[in-house]
Amino acid sequence: MDLEHLHLFLEVAQYGSFKQVADRHFISQRAVSKQIRQLESELGVTLFQRKANAITLNTQGQFFWAEAQDIVNHYNNAVHELHGLDRLTSQTLQIGYFSIFESHLLKNDVHALSQNYPDVHVTVREESNEHLIKSIHRGSLDIAYSIAYGKTTLPETTGLTVLPVFTGEMVLGLSRDNPLAQQTKINVADLQETPILYYTPESSTFLLESFLASLPQGQQADHVLRVTSIEHMQLLVALNQAVAFYPAGLLENGPADTPDIVYRPFALDSQHYQIVMVYDPQNKNPALHDLLHLKQTN
Incomplete structure (x- = not known):
């Protein structure tokens, strides 16, 4: 599967417009539409509902959107880690956050973690709340910073732990x-x-x-x-x-x-x-437990 097709799919899903995506890449709207149709042909399903003035994800597209995010994120993380193997240490902690506002708390925690556990290597990425929860379940994230406002951050049946911070x-x-x-x-x-x-x-x-x-x-x-x-x-x-x-x-x-x-x-x-930290209590990553220990003792 062409990774560029996935990137274009995610951008079309985000902007809801072939033209907007085409303008961002300085290519024709027809070229974007053609690549999306090639992706749909490869998958054997239609991903979008196409209307005169709007394009939106259909049911299959909404499902594939999360999967495509994971594929692209895993690829980008792998490339990043490949280029940084010379500085990688024995432990890696993968952290996600929901918005720039939670990132300030995250930054302070990562600084404290680095000071107390200098061998821990931290990777960070920003995702929607729904995507953060899926990533923790799949093991592509160790912990996430999110917001609980008006409704709970995650369903009670997820088996994940929510720590207010x-x-x-x-x-x-x-x-x-x-x-x-x-x-x-x-x-x-x-x-x-x-x-x-x-x-x-x-x-x-x-x-x-x-x-x-x-x-x-x-x-x-x-x-x-x-x-x-x-x-x-x-x-x-x-x-x-x-x-x-x-x-x-x-x-x-x-x-x-x-x-x-x-x-x-x-x-x-x-x-x-509340800003909360979400993690899987079954996760055995020592770096995760080091971060949680710091949060609970400070």
């Missing part, structure tokens, strides 16, 4: 030019006509479902939209074209720390969140 409240980020910035708290009714953004790098509805689960029963948020870049989200919010929700307590000195955006709490009691 940080607690805070979700807040709304909006432009200083937005009239809502003058309020001390934001009501859901204030946002009925306003695009609400959330960030996730992969096609995922986890944060959308989490936000909707945090609302009072019967209320809906019809304008909640996903963006694939934190920089794009920040730009739209700063320009007063949208608002977005953020984990308070993890904003300082990060990508969301900008003078053009202010943060206000929701007038709801259900905006509590």
Whole structure:
């Protein structure tokens, strides 16, 4: 299987457009469509629902999306490790994280791990919550940092362990030019006509479902939209074209720390969140137990 076909498949799934992917690679839209059809022919199934103005994954495509992510990630990790064999040590710890906000906690933990256990080699990658859970089950990740907000991070039947490591409240980020910035708290009714953004790098509805689960029963948020870049989200919010929700307590000195955006709490009691570490208790990797020991003793 041509790895380039997988890369294009993942990009089309992410952007929902042959044209957007073609423009990114400076090739024709027809060339992208042809490669996707070659992949579908090789697999013997159709992966997308093609409509006049949109292209979306069908049931087979949604299943293959996770598998393709694993194939590409495994390949990239293998190449990375091949080029770094001269510096590899006896232990390797594979860590995943859900978004840039959890990455700050991850960075501090990896620094502490390196200081206490200098022989441990750490690999890190960013994935959607759903993909993180699958990767831990398959053994391609030892541990993942994710968020529990409005709903549990994983089903109770997974057999994985969830360790809370940080607690805070979700807040709304909006432009200083937005009239809502003058309020001390934001009501859901204030946002009925306003695009609400959330960030996730992969096609995922986890944060959308989490936000909707945090609302009072019967209320809906019809304008909640996903963006694939934190920089794009920040730009739209700063320009007063949208608002977005953020984990308070993890904003300082990060990508969301900008003078053009202010943060206000929701007038709801259900905006509590936790950053959690998810791992398989049956995982015997000594480096994993070293990291957990540090977290539980500090």
